[in-house]
Amino acid sequence: MTMSKIVRATANIMLPFILVFGFYIVIHGHLTPGGGFQGGAVIATGIVLMFAANRYSDIKSRFTSSALKNTETLGLLLFIIMALAAIIAGSTFFYNWLANGGFIFGDSVTYGSNPGFLNTAGTIPIMNIAVGIEVLGAMGLIILYMLSGISREDA
Template identity: 70%
Template sequence: MNMSRIVRSTANILFPFILVFGFYIIVHGHLTPGGGFQGGAVAATGFVLLLVAFSPDIIRDKFSFNSMKYTEALGLLLFIITAFVAIALGTTFFFNWLANGGIIFGESVAFGANPGILNSAGTIPLMNVAVGIEVIGAMGLIIMYMLSGIEGGNKE
């Protein structure tokens, strides 16, 4: 069940822009409104657009159920590992062990309004990326499973 040529062309053109906008929201989560959950939802919208516009048989070659499952599990695993590393370093669970460290994401931020430094905030960008990966996988998997029930659907 392909949709019309107009819908397919629009989906093809919009897909990279939606993806880039989603990743922008994820990566700038510690500077601008947004974060892992919101950016992941935006990026997943791009996948959903492709899934709705094209026939499930065509999509099956591009994204499989297993790849989405692994993406989701990988995101959650990265998030928990980032939290557990703090315990391994001798501090508390979810301690921000990279902030103000001077290494990666380690620059300090002056108090008050400032334009923002991308290379700051310690573990927060890492956790944003992890949660973003998880949300992309989860949303894509939910939509793929719901579309698998229709006629000629994407059977696992």
């Protein structure tokens, strides 16, 4: 079963905006309410919109379960590597070793009201990105498996 052309066209128009908003939530997670999980869920909602607007066979060819599993694994590995990198840097597990280093995400946070500089917080934005990638893969995989059960009943 497929949706009408109007629904598919609307979904295709909405998808970039949903993805950009999800990435915004992930990237600004250390400055505003939100973060990796919330942004990953918004991005996965965009994928669910594509699942709802298109045929299962079309979706299955675009989003394979192995690709979504690899996405989930990538997010988990990035998160664990960032936690273990602190031990390699000579500190404790999950230590924020990039903070105040002047490197990527290493600028010092000013006192007072938050001016919204993205290049602050050290490893926290990278871990937000890792969690966003993991949630995107996991939620996409769950929905894909749920849709595979529906396709078997239709046959």
